[in-house]
Amino acid sequence: MAQPDVVNQLAQLNSARNLVLGDAALYPQIVNGILPIVGANTRLELRRWGADFMAETFSSPVLATAQKEQLAPRVLQAIQEILLLPESDTAVLVSLIQTATSLYPLVFRHIVNHPEDSNSWETMNVIKQDILRRMDSFLCPVKICCIKFLQRVVQVQTPGLISDPRRPEQNETSLAIVPRTHSILAIPNLEAEASGLLDRLLGVFQEEVSDPLLVNATLNCLSPLIRTRQSISNKIINAVLDFYPSKHVRAPITPTTRVSVKSMERTARALLINLMKRNQNHPLFGRMQMYIERLMNSRLDVVDDASRKRGLPSEPTDGLDSAKRARLDAETPPLLRIPPMAPGPASIDKLFTLTQDIGLSSFDVKQLPPDLVVKIAVPLLAQVNQSLLTQAVDAVRVRYQTITRDQNLKRSQQHTAAVADDDDDYEPDYDPMDVADNTSEQASAVAAEVADLQPDLVSLGPFVLPQPPPLTEDEAAEVGRSAVSRVFNMINAAETDPSSAKGKTQQQLGFARLAGSTFDRDAWAVLLSRLATRAPAGLEGGVKVDSKRPTISDSIRQMLYRYVLEDFRGRLNIAITWLSEEWYNDRVQMKAAATQRDQSDEDEDQEPTVPLHYDEWVVKLFHGFTTYLDGRDIKVLVRFLSEIPEVTLSVLQMVAGLAKDPERVNLCVQALMYLIMFRPPAREMCLNTLEDVYQTYEESRPAAGKILAKWRPQNQPAEVNGTTDSTPAAPPAAPQEAPQEAPQEAPQEAQATAAQ
Amino acid sequence: MEAHLRLSAAAAEFPVISFGTGSLVRLPGPTITQPNVYSFNTTSYNQMWEELASKDERLYRSNGILNMLDRNRNLKWGPERFQDWVPGLPRVDHVSKGDKGALGTEAGVVDVIITCEERCWDAVVDDLMNKGNNLNRPVHVFNVDIKDNHEEALLGGKAILDLANALNEAAVEQRAVHGSGGWENGTGAARQSFDERVPDILANWQEKNPNLPALWTLAWL
Numbered sequence: 001m002a003q004p005d006v007v008n009q010l011a012q013l014n015s016a017r018n019l020v021l022g023d024a025a026l027y028p029q030i031v032n033g034i035l036p037i038v039g040a041n042t043r044l045e046l047r048r049w050g051a052d053f054m055a056e057t058f059s060s061p062v063l064a065t066a067q068k069e070q071l072a073p074r075v076l077q078a079i080q081e082i083l084l085l086p087e088s089d090t091a092v093l094v095s096l097i098q099t100a101t102s103l104y105p106l107v108f109r110h111i112v113n114h115p116e117d118s119n120s121w122e123t124m125n126v127i128k129q130d131i132l133r134r135m136d137s138f139l140c141p142v143k144i145c146c147i148k149f150l151q152r153v154v155q156v157q158t159p160g161l162i163s164d165p166r167r168p169e170q171n172e173t174s175l176a177i178v179p180r181t182h183s184i185l186a187i188p189n190l191e192a193e194a195s196g197l198l199d200r201l202l203g204v205f206q207e208e209v210s211d212p213l214l215v216n217a218t219l220n221c222l223s224p225l226i227r228t229r230q231s232i233s234n235k236i237i238n239a240v241l242d243f244y245p246s247k248h249v250r251a252p253i254t255p256t257t258r259v260s261v262k263s264m265e266r267t268a269r270a271l272l273i274n275l276m277k278r279n280q281n282h283p284l285f286g287r288m289q290m291y292i293e294r295l296m297n298s299r300l301d302v303v304d305d306a307s308r309k310r311g312l313p314s315e316p317t318d319g320l321d322s323a324k325r326a327r328l329d330a331e332t333p334p335l336l337r338i339p340p341m342a343p344g345p346a347s348i349d350k351l352f353t354l355t356q357d358i359g360l361s362s363f364d365v366k367q368l369p370p371d372l373v374v375k376i377a378v379p380l381l382a383q384v385n386q387s388l389l390t391q392a393v394d395a396v397r398v399r400y401q402t403i404t405r406d407q408n409l410k411r412s413q414q415h416t417a418a419v420a421d422d423d424d425d426y427e428p429d430y431d432p433m434d435v436a437d438n439t440s441e442q443a444s445a446v447a448a449e450v451a452d453l454q455p456d457l458v459s460l461g462p463f464v465l466p467q468p469p470p471l472t473e474d475e476a477a478e479v480g481r482s483a484v485s486r487v488f489n490m491i492n493a494a495e496t497d498p499s500s501a502k503g504k505t506q507q508q509l510g511f512a513r514l515a516g517s518t519f520d521r522d523a524w525a526v527l528l529s530r531l532a533t534r535a536p537a538g539l540e541g542g543v544k545v546d547s548k549r550p551t552i553s554d555s556i557r558q559m560l561y562r563y564v565l566e567d568f569r570g571r572l573n574i575a576i577t578w579l580s581e582e583w584y585n586d587r588v589q590m591k592a593a594a595t596q597r598d599q600s601d602e603d604e605d606q607e608p609t610v611p612l613h614y615d616e617w618v619v620k621l622f623h624g625f626t627t628y629l630d631g632r633d634i635k636v637l638v639r640f641l642s643e644i645p646e647v648t649l650s651v652l653q654m655v656a657g658l659a660k661d662p663e664r665v666n667l668c669v670q671a672l673m674y675l676i677m678f679r680p681p682a683r684e685m686c687l688n689t690l691e692d693v694y695q696t697y698e699e700s701r702p703a704a705g706k707i708l709a710k711w712r713p714q715n716q717p718a719e720v721n722g723t724t725d726s727t728p729a730a731p732p733a734a735p736q737e738a739p740q741e742a743p744q745e746a747p748q749e750a751q752a753t754a755a756q
Numbered sequence: 757m758e759a760h761l762r763l764s765a766a767a768a769e770f771p772v773i774s775f776g777t778g779s780l781v782r783l784p785g786p787t788i789t790q791p792n793v794y795s796f797n798t799t800s801y802n803q804m805w806e807e808l809a810s811k812d813e814r815l816y817r818s819n820g821i822l823n824m825l826d827r828n829r830n831l832k833w834g835p836e837r838f839q840d841w842v843p844g845l846p847r848v849d850h851v852s853k854g855d856k857g858a859l860g861t862e863a864g865v866v867d868v869i870i871t872c873e874e875r876c877w878d879a880v881v882d883d884l885m886n887k888g889n890n891l892n893r894p895v896h897v898f899n900v901d902i903k904d905n906h907e908e909a910l911l912g913g914k915a916i917l918d919l920a921n922a923l924n925e926a927a928v929e930q931r932a933v934h935g936s937g938g939w940e941n942g943t944g945a946a947r948q949s950f951d952e953r954v955p956d957i958l959a960n961w962q963e964k965n966p967n968l969p970a971l972w973t974l975a976w977l
Contacts, residue, residue, distance in 0.1 A: 018848070018862065021846040021848050021862050021863060022846070022848050024846075055892075055893070056844075056863055056865070059844055059890065059891040059892060059893065060844050060846075061842055061843075061844050061845055061890070062844075062845060062846060090930070090949060091931065098891075098892045098893055101892040102891075102892055139949050140949045140951050140952045141894075141930075141949045141950065141951045141952075144894050144951060144974065145892070145894065148889070148892045148894070148976060149892075151889075152892065212955055212974075213951055213952065213954070213955075213974055216973045216974040216975070217894060217974045217976070219973075220881070220884065220885065220889070220973065220974065220975040220976055221889050221976050223885035223886070223889075224885075224888050224889060254959065255959035255960070255962060255963055256955045256956050256959040258959065258962075259955045259958050259959045259962065259970070259972060260955050262971065263955070263971065263972045263973050266971055266973065267881065267973040267975075270878060270881040270882060270885070270973070271885065273878075273882065274882050274885045274886070277882075
């Protein structure tokens with residue numbers, strides 16, 4: 001009979017298989033030799049064996065792709081023949097479809113590189129169409145393998161990633177490696193077919209009754225598709241997210257239903273977790289997470305077999321249990337060994353010493369440079385063990401409590417002894433004469449007692465701060481200057497405050513205002529100028545010897561000067577305030593000096609002189625900002641000239657100097673005109689200056705001439721010979737002394753402050 | 757490993773491969789914080805046995821570790837890690853090493869995977885997805901939740917053998933029914949394929965073993 005023959009043949013085939021499993025190089029030879037034996041029209045056992053072997057061969061990771069490609073055409077032929085028998089044995093079909101699934105990408109790639117081999121592609125297509133056509137009528141095991149076939153076809157016929165365009169042989173097999181002009185493979189058709197097959201693949205999630213086998217088989221093969229095929233991944237994920245395994249479950253719930261629903265739920269969950277682990281930033285991450293949570297929550301109670309789970313065991317059945325589950329990083333808190341406190345009188349040092357290492361406890365940390373200490377201490381503090389710290393603190397607390405208890409005990413014993421002593425001397429009569437004595441006695445007694453009982457714990461000894469060395473004058477001046485600069489910082493800080501509303505109310509106050517009552521910029525400015533002017537009056541003036549040394553008030557003036565010049569347009573009112581203060585102070589000083597002189601008229605030698613500051617600083621300040629004045633600054637200039645308490649000749653000369661610059665001629669003339677019109681005490685002086693300007697600078701003549709014609713018609717020089725060459729008319733003799741203006745001219749501010 | 761022993765020693769002589777899913781082989785040590793740690797794939801059970809026997813034979817004998825290692829070293833050369841497994845890679849050498857159950861696994865493929873803890877099942881399903889399903893071969897993945905101690909391992913090993921026997925019976929029936937060309941002769945459950953019967957088989961098994969919660973899916977190698 002044929003039976004022993006078949007058994008013999010199978011034994012031979014098996015030994016051949018063992019050969020190739022041992023050495024993959026033998027595959028081509030063996031496959032070609034076996035194909036005729038196991039092909040179509042042979043016995044079922046041989047067909048089964050052959051189909052299994054083909055499936056194994058083309059999925060083997062040890063057989064090189066190139067060799068598989070080489071073997072493919074003949075095997076394809078054989079598969080086609082067997083399939084079209086038509087084959088009906090499930091086992092053969094299962095293996096054949098597995099083989100076809102493995103072959104599909106191989107053949108596809110082969111055709112991409114060899115468009116001329118249209119035969120292979122046609123055979124592959126016939127096989128594909130046959131599988132797809134019969135898929136729904138196949139038995140379950142075959143259908144499962146068809147799912148995988150579908151997945152593979154979709155994977156191949158969808159564009160994937162080109163990892164390196166320079167090395168096409170390394171790219172994954174996908175639609176992306178097909179050239180646009182390929183003679184056999186039409187990209188749009190293939191892609192359309194893949195799209196249809198994908199719908200067919202995902203259709204399993206929309207079935208009225210979910211077959212757990214098909215659903216699980218589909219879910220488990222989707223991960224590579226989603227990962228490597230960007231264009232279809234969202235569609236697949238959405239299909240999975242719309243799938244609820246327990247949706248269509250109806251009573252009666254059998255154990256099989258439970259197993260099925262649970263397996264589908266867990267597989268869907270596993271797929272999503274697999275995706276979420278790989279891509280934390282997936283756009284659908286949130287929805288996947290929600291889906292997983294909903295799966296967990298919506299599990300039907302009837303399906304859920306939580307009640308059948310074993311409860312937690314009350315105790316491990318043997319000692320191994322917890323040991324095997326031990327996490328390596330879980331540590332038991334180490335125990336701190338606290339030595340008893342060192343003998344002898346207690347001290348804070350001993351109280352806190354927890355180490356027994358003598359070298360360590362006698363080490364003086366102060367020897368280390370602070371930056372090193374910081375470097376050591378910060379990382380140490382960062383990794384202090386909480387439990388160790390608690391133990392240490394507790395240990396110190398216990399020690400401290402022991403000490404205080406002992407001492408309280410000692411003290412109360414001594415106290416009772418003292419009270420017993422005192423009893424004899426106790427005077428119940430109240431004697432007012434004795435009170436003072438008594439109290440002092442008592443106080444000293446108490447002090448002595450306290451001294452006795454003073455715990456050694458705090459025996460630190462008296463500590464006296466050393467007297468600071470006396471400040472030298474330079475140091476004092478330095479300190480003074482730094483104080484002043486701090487006040488200037490206050491001004492700057494106040495300046496940044498947007499307090500326009502406050503400024504308004506302050507302006508409205510007018511005469512009723514108090515200097516320095518509002519802590520705004522102006523208040524600080526007034527304070528500073530008074531510090532500079534009035535505060536040292538009569539103190540610094542007397543010291544004439546070292547006048548070169550800058551006094552504190554001079555340094556304040558210097559700083560005020562600089563401060564105003566930094567932004568003279570905005571800080572003009574500070575300048576005015578300051579100059580008014582200077583002027584007022586000069587007056588007061590002079591008056592005081594005059595009275596002094598009257599009193600000590602006999603001492604002619606020691607005539608008190610008053611250092612005057614106004615003249616010096618007004619010139620300095622004016623000089624400071626005239627350089628920066630331009631033609632449009634007439635308002636600034638006029639305001640300055642009209643509001644300073646006294647216009648001096650030197651100031652006017654500087655105003656005249658502006659006319660040197662043709663652009664500022666008008667500035668000069670208009671400022672002088674304003675003074676002539678509105679500052680009568682200075683009028684003569686200004687007219688003289690204007691005449692001077694008129695004579696000296698030709699550009700000023702048109703403007704200056706008009707004013708002179710109005711105010712000094714008698715002195716009007718002839719315009720006819722008004723050339724620069726002509727010898728200017730001798731200017732009227734300038735007064736030797738600047739005419740003193742009336743005090744009424746002083747601006748309001750100065751008066752207001754003076755009134756305080 | 758208890759299941760490996762049971763399955764390979766069973767009457768059906770199941771082909772078996774056994775794996776771990778952790779990062780390292782961890783065995784209990786003298787204290788909870790000092791486990792004995794070995795790497796997968798490169799350490800043999802014999803090496804472990806000898807090392808532990810030399811360290812503290814009394815301790816490791818009393819906690820059963822040496823007995824366990826002795827059982828294992830008679831079963832196979834050393835522990836393998838599932839994540840390092842390449843399905844389809846021939847395992848002919850394991851036959852020559854004398855691993856029990858190696859016969860039938862020469863091609864490096866399996867039909868059924870059984871895990872003994874839910875997190876192992878998760879790890880296996882996840883890893884199979886990561887491997888890319890290149891073999892296009894379906895595989896049934898079961899979990900049988902067994903507490904990890906000597907006693908439960910014995911009970912669980914027996915339960916796993918029961919499950920394997922039930923599955924094998926169905927597979928043999930399928931092959932026989934279709935093999936004789938007598939598809940029309942079969943009736944009822946026998947007409948169903950092996951795959952279709954898996955949920956029923958597991959459900960039946962679960963009824964008999966209510967203390968070992970089970971889980972299943974159909975994945976791809």
